[in-house]
Amino acid sequence: MKFFDTVEMAPPDPILGLNAAFKADPRSNKVNLSIGAYKTDDLQPLVLAAVKKAEHQILTEGMDKEYLSQDGDPEYVKRSIKLVFDIEQDNIFGAQVPGGTAGVRLAGEFLAQIGGQVIYIPDPTWANHNHVFTRAGLKVASYPYYDTDRREFTKSRMVEAIKRIPTGSPILLHACCHNPTGIDPTPADWKELSTAIKTQGLLPVFDFAYQGFGQGIAEDAMAVRYFLADGHQMLVANSYSKNFGLYGERTGGFYVVTTDPASAERVKSQVMRIIRANYSNPPLHGSRIIATVLASDALRQEWEIELAVMRERISGMRRALAEGLNAGGSSVDFSFMYKQNGMFSYSGLSETAVNRLREEFAIYMPTNGRLNVAGLSPKNLDYIVEAILAVL
């Protein structure tokens, strides 16, 4: 008997699938602008110096490899809570999780367990949100976030939509560097959103994957910290994949802000059970690196400088791309890119243009036209500008 004959081929992941196609492409001039990973000016992956020093320290200390508890290393969690929320409060439960994706998934599973049915996510959003929440047992609905014609955040339509979301529903928010558009609400917008969400009685669920990639560590945490100060209960998933370059180490956090320490304890007991039945406990290495860096004034300072270098290289390349396209006589004015934050630029390129870029120029990006600005460098910029102008 063949057990697997009826298993159908799953569709490729919209982003990881492209990455595989890129790797298989034999053309030497190929450019990968698909997956959200930082690259240097030489288009090489970067391991931060602060991370290398922390790893050295960890190795010399000869730490053991025992299991962590389900919610991870308490020192790491404590420092993560401080980085995300700026304050420690005993009504906040935090757990170390294997990357931002696991934090989002845990949020979904926990919501499903406490009776959540539908989560409201922005349109557009990170391609994986729909999939993760559906797998976690929730239904997914969307709210308007982006005005495609004006290429900006549509606050009025979002606030109107919030008024129609059933009270008690979870609503997913990108804390900063909205993926894929790169367009974030302003601090004033966030205050208005906080009021609208509170008035409607919704539960904010923040996906915080890019702290430090937008304007700065504190600036990017403004929304989460403001919502906390404004009295919201909420869920937050954060990731150290991007801001520490720890992509493959799977390092992140999941936090639940409750009303009181007793609720936090009860929430903890349930989340621990979900984790135990899932991956049992998180991996050690990434969290040790983070805890080591955040515990040392010198390493933390070095990390902050390295983070700023990454942030500034990205914004410089975004500016150079927009300027190059405009100077090349593009029919579209690309100045809108200046307002975008974080790793991505929502280029507005059509699916046809994206396909032509891949087929004719070996330039890879998802069909929604979201390009990874960190994949641009002085080495490939002119080629990319010319190619985009050719397919416009």
Ligand SMILES: Cc1ncc(COP(=O)(O)O)c(C=O)c1O
């Ligand atoms: C919005 C958003 N959330 C979560 C993640 C997942 O991060 P991680 O790689 O840490 O799982 C990403 C990564 O691309 C992202 O863009």
